[in-house]
Amino acid sequence: MLDVCIAVLCGIPGSGKSTFAKTLIRNKKDNIAGTGQEQEKNSESFNWMLVSYDDIIPSDTEKHIIEKEVPNAWKLYRENIQNAVVYLIQRLQSDSEFTEPMEDRSDCCFESFRTFMQRMVGKKNGTVVILIDDNMYYSSMRYKYYQLTRKYNIGFCQVHIECDTDLSLVRNRQRPSGQVPEDIILNMAARFEAPNPEQSSWEKYSIKINTNASPEALENSAIQVLELISKALSDPSMPIMEELDQTSKEVDRQICSENIIHQADIVMRKLIAEYMSQAKGQNTDRNHMKSLSACLSCCKSDILQELKRGMVYLSSDEELLGKLRDIFHEKLGAYGFG
Structure with a gap:
């Protein structure tokens, strides 16, 4: 049976979430936590599903939402993405193969989901990490994914990608496309609710990664996050009859x-x-x-x-x-x- 974990990356725009996500995926086979047979098994069967909100929501759609301030638009798109994650988890936990097509209910681009499902056809064992790449600056946004893990009895962890706000503004300006208005970044930074394991038990598997340093320093951070994911996989969220x-x-x-x-x-x-x-x-x-x-x-x-x-x-x-x-x-x- 496939082991599944949702790992949520959170941080303000320009903090380096997407870069770190690529670093994680690149290190998946060389630095999987565990020893002996467990490490060997994981290195052979670790499968990553990157859910990048920036990639799923077309840039022209995002620009339209920001400029026109379309009411409830962000909420609708976020719900569509989360529903796609739910569908994926259900298919991963199903005994049947991935044969049902995934329907787009909006202009979101879910091609990455379809590609991943095709790649998973016939796989019954291994580990799947669903890596959520978005700002997630409110804890309530992340809590919705925790609720999913509790419902489906899978792992959950959070990675807070942190950097100086000034640096995030510089990185945002250097983007060739998809730049975020600076007032939005400043607003998110002011409102950001960082994971707090001491206050909320559901955030117990959380880690903070600072990206102020050089990219090379992220390699060690990636190893720490992989260890965190391993812990979350071994201790999945337990369904409770709330x-x-x-x-x-x-x-x-x-x-x-x-x-x-x-x-x-x-x-x-x-x-x-x-x-x-x-x-x-x-x-x-x-x-x-x-x-x-x-x-x-x-x-x-x-x-x-x-x-x-x-x-x-x-x-x-x-x-x-x-x-x-x-x-x-x-x-x-x-x-x-x-």
Whole structure:
């Protein structure tokens, strides 16, 4: 069976992501992490699928989106690319061969996907690394790919390609084509959310690569990233029944809430009996007793509604009597019976 890992490259435009991706792929056979039979197996069966957003989204389309500020265009294109990745993973995990054609649902260029699938025909064993090359400057963008790995029980890791913003601007100007407006680069740099494994457990397999140095220095960095990918492959994201967990928690909360409301109803009946008994002991006239009874009933109804709506929160049964007595007293005062 094929082992699959999604490796997300993230960094601002001009940081060197595409150059580093090529360095990684070039080093795949010479520097695969592992020892003995594992290293030999991986070196023979490591397959890379480079998902370059710049290559998939045509440059003229990108220019049109930027210049015309087309609403939701970026979101649509990103969803199309992610759907293509989902399709690829499904085919990789399927027992059948890659026979179904991949349909373009936009003007994205998915030729690299089709070529890769053709190359994988008949392969049942080995390792596939889906290398995502995009800015991914918000953690939420990267988290969507993590969710895929959790759903399909495959590896996940992140590589933060970092460099000085001034250097990225220089590199961007030197591009023969596809230059990104500098205000966009500066904006991304200001908003960039770097992977934070200490804060988010899903980012545990993350590494930062600085590309300020010469290209030769990237060779050692590539080895480190290959080791990271190897760790992610050996520890794939585990599917968790989050939806069921949330449903279970909601049921528990509902049961608890219903129990609290039931107990509150009992407590308030006792409070009403106390107020009525006190009024009767003070030889209160019949009309006043009737008004007091109606007021107490309204107070009880109001408090129950507020409990159901979450406007009043009671954390435990022990808190019921004291807090309800205070709330009851406040409401009675509002009705003129304080």
